[in-house]
Structures are given as C-alpha cells and as structure tokens.
Amino acid sequence: MLKYVSQRLFYTVLLLLLVSLSVYFIFDLLPVDPARLVCSKNCSPALLRDTRHKLGLDVSVIEQWLRFLQGLFIGRDYGVAAAAIHCPAPAFGYSFSRHECVSTVLSHAFPVTLSLAVLAFILWMTVGVSLGVLAARKKGSIFDRVSTVFVLIGTSLPTFLTGVLVVIFIILKFNLVDPLEIGNWSNPLTDPIGWLQTFIWPAATLAFAYAATYTRFTRSNVIETSSEDFIRTARAKGLSEKVILRKHTLRAALAPLVTLAGLDFAGLLGGAIITEKVFGLDGLGGISIEAVTSSYDLPIIVGTTIVASTFVVVANLIVDITYAFIDPRVRHA
C-alpha cells in the first residue's frame, strides 16, 4: 500500500510539472505579447524591452518556467531595485492589469469557488444518490418514471439557461436577494445566512445538472448490482432486505461513484465558469474568463490553469487511494 501511494505521489508531481511546462509553452505560442498590452499606447522599443524584462519575458520559455517553479517555493520579485514588487511564495506571477500578485487574486477568488463547489456538491450528492437508489428500488413505478424525466431535463438543460431562469424567475421575481447584492461575498463563519443567500441559488443551478447525471448513474448501478450473484448469496444466507441493500448492494454500487464524485468536485474547484458568470461571482471561473476575454492577463490565466489542473491531478490521486481502500481488488493488484 505504501509503495502504491508513494508511486502515485511521484507520478502526480511529475504530471504537475509537465502540466505547468505545457501551459508555459502554449502561452508562449499565443500571438499576444503581454508586454505590449501592459505598456499600451505610448510604447517605445526601450519601454517595451523594459516591460518585458520587468515581466520576466526576456528569457527563454524554459527559463521562464524554471523561474516560475522557483517563485512557487521562495517567492519572487517583479521589476528591479526599488521599484520591485515582491510576491511571496507561492508566487504564480504578477498581474499587471490588476496590479496584484496572482496568488493574492487567487486567494480572494478561491473561497468563492470553494463555497460554490462545496454547497453544490452536498446538494447534488444528496439528491442524486437518494433519487437514484429510490428509483432503482421502485424500478418501473411512477416515481421511477418521474425521476427519469428529471434526469432528462437535468442533463439536457445547460446551466447558462437554468441559471438565467433562476435569476429572472426566482431571485428577482420573489425578491429573494437584493439585486445589488447578487454575487456579494460573505464569510460563512461570521455571516452564514448571507453566505447561503449568495451561494444557494448558483449552487442549486449547478447541482441540478450534476444531480441528474448522478441519479441516472446511481440508479443503473444499483439495478445492475442487485442482480449480481453475490446479492443472491446474501439473500440465501438469510439476510434481511434492509441489510442487503445497505451492506451489500450499496457498497458495491456506489464505489464507482467515488471516482466520479472526486473528479467532478475537483473540476469545480477550478471554477464553474458559466455559473459564476451568470450569478456574478468572482471565483476562479469568473476571473479566468475575464482574464481571457478582456484583459489578456496571462499571469492570471497561467495561475488559474495551474491551480485547476493541480486540483484535478491531486483529486485523481486521492480518488485512487480512496478506491484502493474501498475495493480490495485494487489494493492487491
């Protein structure tokens, strides 16, 4: 087991290095020069060279990447001498459009994204799994059919539609949230009500789409597992239906859900771009889309991409380790 985990850790670090390196190469290929954007209209070649040096773009991509790695561990200074701006470790870069260290921008955006992801995750797991199990147990009933309709609607409606519908027909119509307050950040520890008011609707919108998928997945897994030989064995032993469902069917049927849930959650930690945009949330998704569409803020894009991919890679590792705990066949393989 220890060997398995250390092996996976090694590959995870390797993968993250490769991801960050390729992000640098991709952005180097883009036909956009950040230095030119920063120094804008009154740009002279000397100023451009200066800016480029200030941004650390006057060296090769590999070296930029190595500096970036170094910055992650020991922090980094942008600019020279007295004019230098210091970004403490982990330094992802310096956003010249926001005049902030990227890590500072990220640290403000991340709680928003995390709140949305956690709340949505709780909602869709509860709804999706319980609907799925109930539908499977009452296969063919009215309830099962209604849940199929729910699945169909949930999977086919995009969040930019459901999100807008929620904003117009629920939030604004019933005055649930002051229109000016939509998307305002409140600390869940000091102002839990305000936090919930901000996040419950975007989380519900997001959860609606995910819950549908999870309902379908859970339903089919429970039905499939119920016809397994080992469930018949459990019944032949004399176990009650309740114990069979709880201990035998669900254990086997929901195990694959761990993988799915881990990866979906990790994906959301990188920012739910559309939902954040619709509800005006300044999460990772919100700032990346702004960085891409309006300010060409490459350091921000690099930062969010790397953060998002780190979550996915780390989640993969956690999911694999968790799965080894759940399924002994993986552990011994």
Add this chain to the structure above:
Amino acid sequence: MSTFLEVKNLHVSFPTEDGAVLASNDVSYSVALGETLAIVGESGSGKSVANLAVMGLHNPQRTKISGSAILHLPEGPIDVLSAPNETVRRLRGKAMSMIFQDPMSALHPFYTIGDQIAEAWALYNEGSKADGIKRAVEMLDLVGIPDASKRVHEYPHQFSGGMRQRVMIAMALVNNPSLLIADEPTTALDVTVQSQILRLLADLQKEFNMAVILITHDLGVVAEVADRVSVMYSGRVVESAPIDEIFYNTTHPYTRGLLNSIPRVDNNGIGTRLKAIPGQPPSLISVPKGCAFEARCEFASHVSGGLCHAVNPDLVEKAPSHFGRCHLTGQQVIEIANQNNGVK
C-alpha cells in the same frame, strides 16, 4: 430416513410480454435427511428455478408460484411457498442453505471471507465479531482450506475457484442447515477440483446428516454421489428413480439420450461416436399439449395413433419406486433400443 423436504405440484412461471414462461410445470420431489437427490436436466429444464422457489429467492413481483414445498422441521412442518416472506427468510441459512454455480461471482468482492461467513453466523447466533471469525476459521478448516486462521482475513479474489467454492460451502453450512441445495456446484471448476468438491460435500453430508439436493447436468457427477435421481425436461420431471435404476434400467427415452451423450470408457464406448439428442427443447411459453419430448424422441414412432403428440403422459410407477413419464413401458423402451442398435 425421514423425509425433510417435500415438493408437490410446484408451478413456477414468469410473466413476459410474449406470454408466461412456465419454467417449472407440476414438479414434485422429496429428499430425506442423509439422502442426496440429484436433479438432472439440460439448461432451461427448470431444475434451478424449482429450487430457487423452495429457497424463496425468486423476485415475487416477477414470478408466479403455486404448489407446496413442505419442510419437516423439528418444531413442525411448514410450507415455504405459502409462508410469509419474513418466516422463509428466517429459514434461509438455518434450515436450508444453497450454494451456486459460479463461486467467482457468488462472494462479495469487498468483504473478507471471514466477514462474510461471520455475517451468516451472526444471523442465528449470539456472540461478538471475534466469535464469528473464530467460527469462520473452524468452518474453513472443516472444508479443507489450509492455513485457515490466516486466510480468513483474505478477500475472495485471493482464492482460486475451487477454494472459493469451499468458502461458499463453509458459509452455507455455518449454521448447520438440514437441507443443502447445491446448484451446479462444480460446473465452473476444473475436473480434478470437481471431484474434490463432490467428495467434500459427501463427507460433510455424512457428518451433518444433511439432506442434499444436487442440481447438475452432468451424469458423471450424479453417479458419484447421488442416492436418487430426478430427471427434468422442459419444466417437468420425466423420470425419477434410485441411482442404479436410472443407470441400468432407464425407462425414459430422454434419460437414455442423456446417457448416450456422455463418453464411456468400457468396451461399448471406445471407438464409437457420441450420440447427441437431435433438436432443441420446446419453448416454455407455449407448452405442447402432448409429450414435450415427442419432437426429438426416436421412440415416438413406436407409439400408435399419435398418442405422444396428443396426450402428455402421466408420471407413473414403472417399477418399484421408479417413476417415468412415457407412453411406453420400460421394457418396450429397452426392446426398441436394442432393435435400433441391432439395425446399425
């Protein structure tokens, strides 16, 4: 020997869109403590279906069951087909147990075999988890798993097929059931392992004085362990007799066909081709009104007036405790068979 299970006029059918599949059609059999009844037949003959009904393992929503299956328990007889579900559940594992064909998939992959055996034990015994594991080790020892106290903590995938079937047997017997139904317990195993498992079952039967129902399509297996044999075809019992009678005084053409289709090592067998029964069993949805085997039967032409096609024969006693379902007498079948062989 006292009869333990008595199945009478068991009908099991599964409603489908095309009509009801009558998988078990007026089936009767019984088995006594200490006795092994083999139920033989090809796939789809209804042998598993009938016994799953006795165990109460059919989905009640998708199955129609009638008839009776009386368990003669020490505290009095009980009909498991009409008893409430909860009552039958409390008999499973304790009064009657079942092991299945494929030991590879019959154990839960996520629990250690110790946990799975202890779980069965804890249903009917007071005691801690540790007691259950201790009992599991005893059972594993009993079924011949070496190093049982260590292996009890291992998972099913760490066992070979034969060892898993031993685990299944240990689990089925952990509460000393009076009846063990073994549904093709050796079909998925190597031939060498097969005979080990059969010997193990026979030994355990003696030790626990169990009634054993052995469901199989392998007459070689039957010859090794059975006391009595019921042959099933197309949902019906077509012949039922003590083991020697079946092998030496077969009265039914179908049983003859089965016997001819297995390789023999005596002088009659060497150098000759195996004889397959031509054709397919009839659909179980539209049961023919005559004998179900008629279309494939080489003896049917010897019965006058199209009787085989028109009338399904009753199960009658052809010789003492030897029952057959055929319009011909046992003697006639033997004579015709000899004639046919002579012609060749």
